[in-house]
Amino acid sequence: MSMEAAAIKTKNPIYRRIVLGVLWLGLLYGAFRIFPYIIDLVVVVIIAVVMNYIFRPLVGILERRGIHRVVAITLIFAILLGLIVLLLNSLVPSLIEEIGSLSSNLEALDFEGIYVQGVEWLNLRIPGLLKLFGLDTTQAGDVMDRVAAASANFLRQSVNILASAANILSLSIVVPFLLFFMLKDGDKMTRALIRRVPNRFFEMTMSLANRVDNALGNYIRSVLIESSIVGLLVWGGLGIVGVRFALILGIINGFLNMIPFFGPLIAYIPTAIVILITFQPIGWGLFWMVVVLIVAQALDNILLKPLLISRSTNVHPATVLLVVLIGGRVAGAVGMFVAVPVYSIIQIIVLDLYDHLKKYRIV
Amino acid sequence: MAEKNTVLDEVAYGDGGPKSPAGKRLAVEWAPFHRGKLAEDVLVKRALRQTPLFENLRSRDWKLMSDLFHVRDYTAGEIIFEEGTPGLGMYVIVEGKVKIITHEKDEEVILATLATGDFFGEMSLIDEIERSASAMAETPTRLVGLFRPQLQQLMTHRPRLGITIFERLARIVVQRLRYSNQILLQQVKERDAGDLA
Numbered sequence: 001m002s003m004e005a006a007a008i009k010t011k012n013p014i015y016r017r018i019v020l021g022v023l024w025l026g027l028l029y030g031a032f033r034i035f036p037y038i039i040d041l042v043v044v045v046i047i048a049v050v051m052n053y054i055f056r057p058l059v060g061i062l063e064r065r066g067i068h069r070v071v072a073i074t075l076i077f078a079i080l081l082g083l084i085v086l087l088l089n090s091l092v093p094s095l096i097e098e099i100g101s102l103s104s105n106l107e108a109l110d111f112e113g114i115y116v117q118g119v120e121w122l123n124l125r126i127p128g129l130l131k132l133f134g135l136d137t138t139q140a141g142d143v144m145d146r147v148a149a150a151s152a153n154f155l156r157q158s159v160n161i162l163a164s165a166a167n168i169l170s171l172s173i174v175v176p177f178l179l180f181f182m183l184k185d186g187d188k189m190t191r192a193l194i195r196r197v198p199n200r201f202f203e204m205t206m207s208l209a210n211r212v213d214n215a216l217g218n219y220i221r222s223v224l225i226e227s228s229i230v231g232l233l234v235w236g237g238l239g240i241v242g243v244r245f246a247l248i249l250g251i252i253n254g255f256l257n258m259i260p261f262f263g264p265l266i267a268y269i270p271t272a273i274v275i276l277i278t279f280q281p282i283g284w285g286l287f288w289m290v291v292v293l294i295v296a297q298a299l300d301n302i303l304l305k306p307l308l309i310s311r312s313t314n315v316h317p318a319t320v321l322l323v324v325l326i327g328g329r330v331a332g333a334v335g336m337f338v339a340v341p342v343y344s345i346i347q348i349i350v351l352d353l354y355d356h357l358k359k360y361r362i363v
Numbered sequence: 364m365a366e367k368n369t370v371l372d373e374v375a376y377g378d379g380g381p382k383s384p385a386g387k388r389l390a391v392e393w394a395p396f397h398r399g400k401l402a403e404d405v406l407v408k409r410a411l412r413q414t415p416l417f418e419n420l421r422s423r424d425w426k427l428m429s430d431l432f433h434v435r436d437y438t439a440g441e442i443i444f445e446e447g448t449p450g451l452g453m454y455v456i457v458e459g460k461v462k463i464i465t466h467e468k469d470e471e472v473i474l475a476t477l478a479t480g481d482f483f484g485e486m487s488l489i490d491e492i493e494r495s496a497s498a499m500a501e502t503p504t505r506l507v508g509l510f511r512p513q514l515q516q517l518m519t520h521r522p523r524l525g526i527t528i529f530e531r532l533a534r535i536v537v538q539r540l541r542y543s544n545q546i547l548l549q550q551v552k553e554r555d556a557g558d559l560a
Contacts, residue, residue, distance in 0.1 A: 187430070199442075361445065
């Protein structure tokens, strides 16, 4: 065996790959098993990291104007607190009122009646279709019970996560505490971590950390700005045409906009339900709904997305569906909302890592 | 065996224990916490003051700059960076020796051997160009690195200091360009003289 071949064999033997593979699988399995126990902690850290990316540029701007970093952070915290108080005083009461009113409207609605009417309507036009699925009007109560149980379970799961993770203590104490130190000492923390990296990987790690930091910051800020603008457009549009609960619908549309392709389509469902319950005449209500949502989506796709979101974070529709389903399975509705952003963030890290490993000739 | 770190030892133990930056002696229980940082600051300052890029900076600017530097230790024979990889920044030699090497037809060619106070890789501070040669520690070496992301950060947060550093960097690059032009001119003259002969 030549020396070169021997060197290659010693450098990367097959058993080493197998051991590394098994270790990685074990690590992934361990992380998956531990995840349910630390999910509340993970959510708190994610909220702090996201807020860090939002407010860090502001700290930079204030620091450039000669304001000390700690003073700048304190100033931002004070303004944020003021805004929260203002929102609690003005927006939240109307939001609670809207949710309460919407719930009572939903309770008053005869879902069983609608189901029976729908089934009979389908039966008249496509006979045999319902038999194929084993449905008839006598099962109305049973089907509605099952739908209600599944929805309740889904909502309970989401509420549980929110209740344990985003409880008052976590949100009001731990998140601001973490955020303060991330904003104040974030660079020092990164430096301290990079200091421990072996010399061989040092330059690569520095470059990678910088690239990922920039990409993540841009992505998080872009998604939040994009979703907020879409939410505002829907709120404004539906409000102008006189749809009730426009604020809630705006918030729902903004949140769902975080899920590419399917989010905006899913947003039609709650919007249509609200219009069916509250708007007269229904036909005009649905027409205005389609106009407002299409205009909002057109502006988003033509103007906002090309301006804000980089191409590197494009995700295939099939992947979106799979990721959203996994997110829903792991963490309910919250998981569905954050699944695609979290996947995009992992994608950015993995792609950049691979790119750097190649550039620095490590693989 | 690990080599004695003269600068660190002098700072930490040389004159009867560590002192605060203001010169007051630190309480014994705080000494271990301050020693590392204090020693590193003196170390970095001493090495960087010798380079044209960082000479004569105000003490306030030093404090800002010291947060941007990375101190790295290399053993003899360890590669600092490889030819052809993306350049990220420059290094200043604090202690030790560094060989700048390239390969021609599978043969190692030593372009230069650098010692304490010398610096290399400064072109990478301006743009992500590939390293034109490899750098290897010849002896146990301590380097201070300044990298593009940190310099960009300095430009954003402290534009005045950032511009000062960039001006000096431009001056160094111009000097090197003039030197290269002189060598090129000399080679052309020698070739012409040979043709005439």
